[in-house]
Amino acid sequence: xxxxxxxxxxxxxxxxxxxxxxxxxxxxxxxxxxxxxxxxxxxxxxxxxxxxxxxxxxxxxxxxxxxxxxxxxxxxxxxxxxxxxxxxxxxxxxxxxxxxxxxxxxxxxxxxxxxxxxxxxxxxxxxxxxxxxxxxxxxxxxxxxxxxxxxxxxxxxxxxxxxxxxxxxxxxxxxxxxxxxxxxxxxxxxxxxxxxxxxxxxxxxxxxxxxxxxxxxxxxxxxxxxxxxxxxxxxxxxxxxxxxxxxxxxxxxxxx
Amino acid sequence: xxxxxxxxxxxxxxxxxxxxxxxxxxxxxxxxxxxxxxxxxxxxxxxxxxxxxxxxxxxxxxxxxxxxxxxxxxxxxxxxxxxxxxxxxxxxxxxxxxxxxxxxxxxxxxxxxxxxxxxxxxxxxxxxxxxxxxxxxxxxxxxxxxxxxxxxxxxxxxxxxxxxxxxxxxxxxxxxxxxxxxxxxxxxxxxxxxxxxxxxxxxxxxxxxxxxxxxxxxxxxxxxxxxxxxxxxxxxxx
Numbered sequence: 001x002x003x004x005x006x007x008x009x010x011x012x013x014x015x016x017x018x019x020x021x022x023x024x025x026x027x028x029x030x031x032x033x034x035x036x037x038x039x040x041x042x043x044x045x046x047x048x049x050x051x052x053x054x055x056x057x058x059x060x061x062x063x064x065x066x067x068x069x070x071x072x073x074x075x076x077x078x079x080x081x082x083x084x085x086x087x088x089x090x091x092x093x094x095x096x097x098x099x100x101x102x103x104x105x106x107x108x109x110x111x112x113x114x115x116x117x118x119x120x121x122x123x124x125x126x127x128x129x130x131x132x133x134x135x136x137x138x139x140x141x142x143x144x145x146x147x148x149x150x151x152x153x154x155x156x157x158x159x160x161x162x163x164x165x166x167x168x169x170x171x172x173x174x175x176x177x178x179x180x181x182x183x184x185x186x187x188x189x190x191x192x193x194x195x196x197x198x199x200x201x202x203x204x205x206x207x208x209x210x211x212x213x214x215x216x217x218x219x220x221x222x223x224x225x226x227x228x229x230x231x232x233x234x235x236x237x238x239x240x241x242x243x244x245x246x247x248x249x250x251x252x253x254x255x256x
Numbered sequence: 257x258x259x260x261x262x263x264x265x266x267x268x269x270x271x272x273x274x275x276x277x278x279x280x281x282x283x284x285x286x287x288x289x290x291x292x293x294x295x296x297x298x299x300x301x302x303x304x305x306x307x308x309x310x311x312x313x314x315x316x317x318x319x320x321x322x323x324x325x326x327x328x329x330x331x332x333x334x335x336x337x338x339x340x341x342x343x344x345x346x347x348x349x350x351x352x353x354x355x356x357x358x359x360x361x362x363x364x365x366x367x368x369x370x371x372x373x374x375x376x377x378x379x380x381x382x383x384x385x386x387x388x389x390x391x392x393x394x395x396x397x398x399x400x401x402x403x404x405x406x407x408x409x410x411x412x413x414x415x416x417x418x419x420x421x422x423x424x425x426x427x428x429x430x431x432x433x434x435x436x437x438x439x440x441x442x443x444x445x446x447x448x449x450x451x452x453x454x455x456x457x458x459x460x461x462x463x464x465x466x467x468x469x470x471x472x473x474x475x476x477x478x479x480x481x482x483x484x485x486x487x488x489x490x491x492x493x494x
Contacts, residue, residue, distance in 0.1 A: 057494065058441065098493055105439065126490060127445045145490040146449040165449040165487065186483060187452045207476050208459065226472040247456045247480060 040075040040084050044093055048118045051139075055096040056125035057082070059108035060148075065117030065134035072114040078107030129167075149188075164188065172256070175200050179240040186247045193254040201238035205230045208248040216255035257285045262292045266299055294320075368405075413474045420481040427488035434492055446491050453487065456480040 046069055054061060059078075071093055075084060082101050087094040097109060108128070115121065120139040121132055129149045130142040136156040144150065144164035152162060155173030161182045162169050168188045175181065175198035183190050194200075196216060204212045210228045222233040244251050262285045268274050269282050286293045298321060400406040407415070435443065460477035463470055 105437070126494065127442065145487060146445050165483065166452055184479075186449075186456060186480070205472075205476070207472065208456070226470075229472055245476075245479065247476065248452065 037079070038077040038081045040073070040077060042073050042086060044071040044073075044086070044088055045069060046071045046093070046116055046119065047091065048116055049091060049120075050116060051092045051120040052113065052115050052122065053092060053094045053096075054111065054113070054123040055098055056109055056111065056123070056128065057097050057101070057106060058127045059110045059125065060129045061111045061113070061123050061125060061131070063111075063113045063115060063121050063123060063132045063135070065119065065136070065154075066114045067117060068114070069116055070114075071116070071119075074112050076110045078109070080105055080107055082106035082109050084109070174198070175240045175242070177239040181240065181242040183243070184245045185249055187249050188246070189250045189252070190244055190246050191252045191254060192242070192244070193256050196255045197236060199236040199239035200234075200242050201240075202233045202235070202242040202244070202253075203230065204233075204242075204244040204251045204253075206246045206249065206251050209246075209250055211250040213250070213252040215253050217253045257281050259285075259289060259292050262286065262289065263295055266292070266296045269296075270300060270303055368400075371400075409471060409474070410468055413478065416478060417481065420478075420485055423485050424481070424488060427485060427492050430492035431488050434494060438491075438494060442491075442494060446487070449487055450484070453480055453484045457484065 048069070050071065052063065052071065054063075073084075073086060073093075073095070077084075082097050083106075084095065084097065085100045095111075097106070115135075117134050118137050119135065120137045121135055122139060122141045123130055123132070124141075124143040124145075125148065126145045127147060128144070129151070130144060131151040131153075132140055132142060132155065133151075133153045135154070138157060139159045140152060140155055140157040141159075141161045142150045142152065142163075143161070144167065146164075147166040148164055149167045150162045150164055150169045152160065152170065153172045155171065156176065157173070158176045158179040159181075160171065160173070160179070162171065163182075163184045165186045166188060167185065169183050169185055169190045170193075171181075171183065171191070172193040175194050177199060181192075181200075183192065202217075206212050207226075207229045212228070212231050214222065214231065214233070217233065217235060219233075219235070221235065222231055224231055262282055265274060265278060265282050269279055274282065286296055397406060401408045431446075435446075438446070457477065457480050460473045460480065463473040464477065467473075
């Protein structure tokens with residue numbers, strides 16, 4: 001009898017131990033995943049003239065205009081997770097990961113931000129892709145200190161600026177009268193898709209490749225300078241100003 | 257006896273110190289000389305007043321006394337020296353040649369001052385399509401450049417380069433101190449981008465060494481130096 005009781009006890013112990021180990025294993029597994037990638041989400045009420053200012057360190061940023069008086073910020077944070085402390089300053093939503101994470105190592109943060117389509121957008125990152133779409137406002141600015149692609153689609157803004165060092169830049173939007181549009185890269189391709197009837201004067205400079213394609217905009221009002229390294233042009237009255245500089249890449253104008 | 261002798265002896269007469277003959281002569285003169293008689297009268301009143309011990313000496317005819325004193329003072333005042341004759345009026349008649357030369361000098365000076373004032377006051381926008389170059393210099397600017405009053409585009413570029421190099425040196429030192437704290441992705445990205453910029457700097461420097469007048473390359477060199485400075489500055493914060 002004592003031997004039988006010992007066997008039963010031993011079997012129960014094994015079952016309990018197995019269950020306990022399973023719980024510990026799954027807890028460890030899920031907690032590990034949680035520390036590897038976290039999510040951040042926050043909503044702010046916003047007026048039509050709201051301005052979004054974002055300074056990221058590493059990661060992608062996607063800004064989408066929508067027909068709501070609200071700003072929705074969502075982010076996926078890789079470990080070590082960054083602190084994100086947006087500030088709502090009377091018409092300005094300010095997110096600055098450099099300020100919020102000074103002197104601490106952080107992982108990439110991938111933002112998806114929805115803003116009223118009339119919002120002014122000013123986004124910047126050190127490394128990573130930037131994308132802005134569906135914006136009709138006074139300002140769209142996208143700046144990458146080092147490398148990453150910039151994609152600006154369905155943009156109707158008076159002032160547009162896109163700058164990076166390595167990476168492609170693509171702009172698809174309208175050109176407003178009197179507007180200022182500046183695109184600059186050191187290495188990559190820059191492509192601008194703008195309406196045929198847009199009124200603008202243009203200066204495109206590609207000193208290294210001399211590859212400046214005007215497409216359907218090539219007409220008699222263009223002037224090639226410096227052995228083709230720079231093209232000046234004036235189209236439909238020349239109301240807006242477009243400046244494109246690509247140190248070691250190509251420039252292309254596409255009509256739409 | 258004349259008046260002068262009489263006036264000298266009046267005092268002695270009043271003190272009874274004259275001999276009889278002299279006293280008679282003085283009295284005789286006083287009898288017919290009104291001027292000396294008045295002097296004698298004044299002197300007598302003064303002596304009497306002193307003898308009486310009165311504090312206030314009042315001459316018998318003070319008004320007449322003051323009138324005489326005034327006349328004596330006026331007679332002793334020397335006449336003012338004659339003023340020098342006014343200088344002859346200078347002739348301002350100038351020739352047409354002088355007048356033209358003066359107008360020309362004034363025009364040149366005022367133009368130069370206006371030029372520098374406008375040049376310092378109105379800074380051309382950095383994104384202006386017509387950035388300053390030797391090709392866009394006016395004749396007046398070229399002349400001023402020749403005589404060293406304004407810097408040439410090449411000199412301006414060299415000055416900007418020196419300023420940029422100083423800033424780059426500063427930010428590079430900061431990057432070097434921070435670099436060890438970056439992760440591998442950041443280090444590699446920084447090195448890749450800096451290399452691309454350095455290649456452009458090298459290309460434009462080579463072109464400019466062969467053709468210093470190539471303003472487009474000068475402009476691009478400015479731009480890539482600016483990019484380099486911005487890259488270093490932004491990564492120095494990480």
